[in-house]
Amino acid sequence: LAKTTQPISMDSYEGQEVNITCSHNNIATNDYITWYQQFPSQGPRFIIQGYKTKVTNEVASLFIPADRKSSTLSLPRVSLSDTAVYYCLVGRLSGAGSYQLTFGKGTKLSVIP
Amino acid sequence: NAGVTQTPKFQVLKTGQSMTLQCAQDMNHNSMYWYRQDPGMGLRLIYYSASEGTTDKGEVPNGYNVSRLNKREFSLRLESAAPSQTSVYFCASSSIRTGRDGYTFGSGTRLTVV
Numbered sequence: 001l002a003k004t005t006q007p008i009s010m011d012s013y014e015g016q017e018v019n020i021t022c023s024h025n026n027i028a029t030n031d032y033i034t035w036y037q038q039f040p041s042q043g044p045r046f047i048i049q050g051y052k053t054k055v056t057n058e059v060a061s062l063f064i065p066a067d068r069k070s071s072t073l074s075l076p077r078v079s080l081s082d083t084a085v086y087y088c089l090v091g092r093l094s095g096a097g098s099y100q101l102t103f104g105k106g107t108k109l110s111v112i113p
Numbered sequence: 114n115a116g117v118t119q120t121p122k123f124q125v126l127k128t129g130q131s132m133t134l135q136c137a138q139d140m141n142h143n144s145m146y147w148y149r150q151d152p153g154m155g156l157r158l159i160y161y162s163a164s165e166g167t168t169d170k171g172e173v174p175n176g177y178n179v180s181r182l183n184k185r186e187f188s189l190r191l192e193s194a195a196p197s198q199t200s201v202y203f204c205a206s207s208s209i210r211t212g213r214d215g216y217t218f219g220s221g222t223r224l225t226v227v
Contacts, residue, residue, distance in 0.1 A: 043203045043218025103155035
């Protein structure tokens, strides 16, 4: 499974756009890139997933360059409630038919009033 | 719509005791997973079940056993608890094949072994 590297922590003021970049140099052809959000004492929550180019949903955007060796999660106009740990994951369908994901330590985002 | 339900939410065990963590999902997902999360760390995969009737080891399976009871339920058993197994345990499930809808996680079981 591909290893990911992302900043340990980031600070942002309320209302700003936040971009968290993740590198995954050994991503394989069949790998998808997925981002999760985790609040204290809760399980991670799926945010967005992509394979290439740009994906946007009601919560975030995900930018993936052509070489797919990195990806950037963009959170528009963050609020205090966006303070959480954000995980970048790269995973693929296993031979057994399940989709295995490896979690790193994530990026702790702190939103400041 | 409950999603993934884990029981119990909290548990304290003495070293050497056994217990089973229960997990059930109501989303008709094929695949289910057990992760553990230690303070300041990411989640590590213990066991997973690609489909009913199959289970496989993950990154940290030692000291654990699992049972995929049916499509809805996936239990994790600690036969002889050790202090090193103090952690928060998360169960998750995912939809078939590509998992493109992502994982749905339960709210976790906080286990302390003394």
